Amino acid sequence: MTALIFRGHPGIGTAVSGRALVAADNFSARYDLDRTAGVFSRPTHALYGESYVGKVLILNTAKGGVATSWMLYDMVTRQMSPLALLLNRANPIMAQAAAFAGLAFSDRFDTDITKAIHTGDQVDVRPQEGLVIVASESSTAAR
């Protein structure tokens, strides 16, 4: 089977590879995370209780406030951050956060990536090219 390739807007940060953590839900570090434990702590979030540390976190859009821009930096410094963040549509806070923290980040893909990529998929994120590649063995297993 061939790998799946998704094209988005050129993003921020350097290329990374890792396992995806996906939900058709939205994102705010202040509202949704226990940043000490490294898990989603908002009871109504689709990823409640899930660890995001080291994952390619894939969600729909940004919601909530401005604090994520500081919080991602703190999380990266403590090595308790996601590996990358992919959204269908970003707001300025997420872009500012990624630029400040040096986190791989992209949005505006040619498809709804929360539906196209599945939790556990092995994902290559190439922000400067706006590319996301799901490895062939992963895409076969997941579908």
Place this chain on the structure above:
Amino acid sequence: MDLTALEKAILQGDHGAPRQWALEQQIAVGEFFDATDFVEVTQVHLCADTEALGPAGVDFVERIAAAPAGRGKVWVPSITDPRGADFKRHADLGQAEAIVALECRLADALAEIGYLLTNTCINYQCIVPPVPGEHLAFGDTGSVIFANSVASARSNFEGGPAALAASLTGRVPRYGYHLDDVRKGTCLFELVEAPNSYSDWGAVGGIIGRQMDSYWDVPVVVSRLAAPTADDLKHLGTAMASYGSTAMFHFVGLTPEAPALPASFTGPPPRAEPIAQADISRFYADFKLTADEVDVVVFAAPQLSLFEMQRLASLIGGRKVHVNTAMLVATAPAIKVMCDRNGITAALEDAGAIVLEGVCFYQMHARELALANGWRTLLTNSAKLVNIIGGYGYEPALATMAQCVDAAVAGRVGQ
């Protein structure tokens, strides 16, 4: 991006490392959003509390402050959002000394950079209100949506590092709500019944915000019945921004860029989605306590205006807060002074409330506050706060200001 001679000089380090860092950050974000140039701003509002920054963020701000020869100083008037600790009342809340010490370090560093420590999220009510067409770098979602919508000024959400960068360069990348076409309405809501309280207006904001697909949606509100005050619009906008990541709305016949319905949209207006009292009631029902006892009643998010403070004191009316319940009230330092002078602070504190200045509840290390005080159930009239605080381990409920006061006195809801 097209850069001016000054911007090129900043980028090559002629004005110091902090400004170079700042412009590099701004170019990265500007290119991400396809900005072609920068626009100068007249004021900066910075969200920077230690709950968000952590020690790493404070270290970063201190490095900016330590830059030699004025190279880490602001270039435009710059003010601060709420702090994470009230330096006068933190002991009453059991906040750890380490948190307060970190907050002191951050406040000192911001002052060294040239920030005015206003410590408020309602700067548009109590510091310098923005004016139509003014380009800003505001860093609190509530202040941004009020500035764009009610004042017809122009700002994107500028998160902490981005606002810090703007204060060092005096400009922001020109994209989003700095551009005319982005400011037009994208969806329409009709209030078929008038909201009756601050929390009703917040609920309306929450109902609309939940339906926004992204930051780039601009809801338009029409109503023949409602005549909101500035405080009503504050709660409406704050909740809309919280639930929707929404940076601008229009209220037809009220906000400056929506004198009439056609002017609010680029093309024909879409079909209006009605919002009735039943919808507002359903919104409240999403935030109900499973038990009657209330651990803490919070008035914050946003900080209270002078009129809200006066109303709160009037509602307490000489009664006492229940011994098993805490009642916290957060306002801006500039408003606290007026409350002190006019007997409002005394009325609230005599009742047993804790009046906090320069903070907001969710920015005060709310998880640690819960552990220190044994708080779990929380009642508030802030639709924004109930949206945030569940993730910090609280069980939040939404009620009107009057119901919240009654619950604080009774120690339970529904009495």
